[in-house]
Amino acid sequence: MKVTICRKGYFSAAHKLYNPKWSKEKNDEVFEKCAYPNYHGHDFEVHVCVTGDVDPETGFVIRISDLKKIIKQEVEIPLDHKNINMDVPYFKDKNPTTENLAIFIYSQIKKHLKKEHQLEIILHETPKNYVRYGDS
Ligand code: NI
Numbered sequence: 001m002k003v004t005i006c007r008k009g010y011f012s013a014a015h016k017l018y019n020p021k022w023s024k025e026k027n028d029e030v031f032e033k034c035a036y037p038n039y040h041g042h043d044f045e046v047h048v049c050v051t052g053d054v055d056p057e058t059g060f061v062i063r064i065s066d067l068k069k070i071i072k073q074e075v076e077i078p079l080d081h082k083n084i085n086m087d088v089p090y091f092k093d094k095n096p097t098t099e100n101l102a103i104f105i106y107s108q109i110k111k112h113l114k115k116e117h118q119l120e121i122i123l124h125e126t127p128k129n130y131v132r133y134g135d136s
Contacts, residue, residue, distance in 0.1 A: 051120070
């Protein structure tokens with residue numbers, strides 16, 4: 001019987017959406033105010049959801065304190081109070097959209113999980129906008 005356990009994480013970060021191959025006009029047209037050259041910020045909320053069998057000895061899918069440490073180390077420390085375009089090497093040549101951030105967070109967390117665990121990331125950029133990415 002599979003159960004999903006989720007833990008939330010938070011980070012505040014700056015970014016701008018921009019394609020360097022395009023003109024300023026095209027960037028402004030496609031990304032609108034998100035292309036503003038001097039960046040803008042969001043308070044992100046991320047839900048990290050791990051699905052797996054309940055261990056009969058512990059009653060856990062994953063120990064929540066382990067998940068807490070992984071989120072802190074792999075998501076909050078690298079991203080909180082950062083300029084994502086400038087400070088996070090993964091985004092050197094990649095647009096830091098919510099979609100790409102969710103993929104980044106997935107890859108940061110996934111490497112710490114057991115093979116049999118499924119992972120889903122739900123990343124809220126604003127109270128109204130969020131993306132989901134994961135195994136299910
Ligand atoms: Ni933005």
